[in-house]
Amino acid sequence: MTTAVEPYTLLRAALALFEKPPAELSSEELTRAQTQAKNEFTLETRVLNSPEAAGVIVPDKELDVAFAEIRGRFDNAENFERALAANALTIETLKTALLRQCKVNTVLERVSASLPNIDDVEVGLYYHSHPEKFHCPEQRAARHILISINPEYPENTRENALQRIEEIAEKLKRKPKKFADLALKNSECPTAFNGGELGNVVAGKLFPELDAALFALKENEISDVVETEMGFHLIQCTKITHAQTMSLKKATPKIRQLMQERQRRICQKSWLASLPKESEKHHDQRN
Numbered sequence: 001m002t003t004a005v006e007p008y009t010l011l012r013a014a015l016a017l018f019e020k021p022p023a024e025l026s027s028e029e030l031t032r033a034q035t036q037a038k039n040e041f042t043l044e045t046r047v048l049n050s051p052e053a054a055g056v057i058v059p060d061k062e063l064d065v066a067f068a069e070i071r072g073r074f075d076n077a078e079n080f081e082r083a084l085a086a087n088a089l090t091i092e093t094l095k096t097a098l099l100r101q102c103k104v105n106t107v108l109e110r111v112s113a114s115l116p117n118i119d120d121v122e123v124g125l126y127y128h129s130h131p132e133k134f135h136c137p138e139q140r141a142a143r144h145i146l147i148s149i150n151p152e153y154p155e156n157t158r159e160n161a162l163q164r165i166e167e168i169a170e171k172l173k174r175k176p177k178k179f180a181d182l183a184l185k186n187s188e189c190p191t192a193f194n195g196g197e198l199g200n201v202v203a204g205k206l207f208p209e210l211d212a213a214l215f216a217l218k219e220n221e222i223s224d225v226v227e228t229e230m231g232f233h234l235i236q237c238t239k240i241t242h243a244q245t246m247s248l249k250k251a252t253p254k255i256r257q258l259m260q261e262r263q264r265r266i267c268q269k270s271w272l273a274s275l276p277k278e279s280e281k282h283h284d285q286r287n
Contacts, residue, residue, distance in 0.1 A: 008097035141239035143196035148231035
């Protein structure tokens with residue numbers, strides 16, 4: 001006999017694992033989601049049966065916020081109720097499931113509430129042990145024009161492609177502010193529709209030849225013709241954001257939050273592992 005799976009827990013498991021509701025899962029995916037949902041529900045039940053859960057009350061406002069967050073994902077009440085029905089839920093059963101989830105979260109927060117604060121020494125050690133997390137490399141905003149090489153098309157033979165890109169380069173020498181317009185009209189890269197914009201680029205992300213050209217340019221300067229395996233390019237550096245390292249003072253709030261969150265998760269995980277399983281509980285009761 002198959003044990004029924006609580007619908008909201010199954011929905012959460014399906015979305016977490018596959019980003020799809022249960023009805024859209026394959027048989028194998030559904031089995032995985034059901035297994036995870038059963039495990040989660042069992043663990044939540046152990047949390048709610050713990051001494052720490054005694055006297056925990058979820059304020060109506062907290063439940064209303066949780067419900068409103070889900071309701072807000074839908075355009076209207078009809079679509080919302082249709083989605084609930086598709087997942088074997090009603091407004092009342094959803095609220096009951098949300099109340100349960102809020103209570104579990106409250107218990108877990110209560111368990112880790114007495115943890116000590118992360119002090120400045122711990123923050124400093126983390127900062128100096130992970131310098132890569134606080135260093136932002138130089139970035140360059142860029143746009144480019146591509147004329148591809150394709151011998152199957154007369155206008156894109158190597159000779160003709162080179163002639164075309166050189167003609168564009170000459171126009172840009174006279175009117176460099178026309179780069180976006182010329183990219184839109186001539187570039188054979190999908191970025192043409194956005195004026196050739198490549199966005200913010202760090203070293204090593206483009207073809208090596210383009211990378212070298214871009215990071216040798218001054219702000220608003222346009223490169224000479226650059227050849228890559230794709231064809232011929234012109235690239236413009238529109239903005240330079242120099243490399244910088246976040247100071248310890250500026251990084252401290254983020255580090256403290258990250259370390260406290262990690263400490264909180266470790267504490268909660270340890271507490272969850274210590275909870276008696278149902279089989280152990282029944283054994284104790286018999287003895």
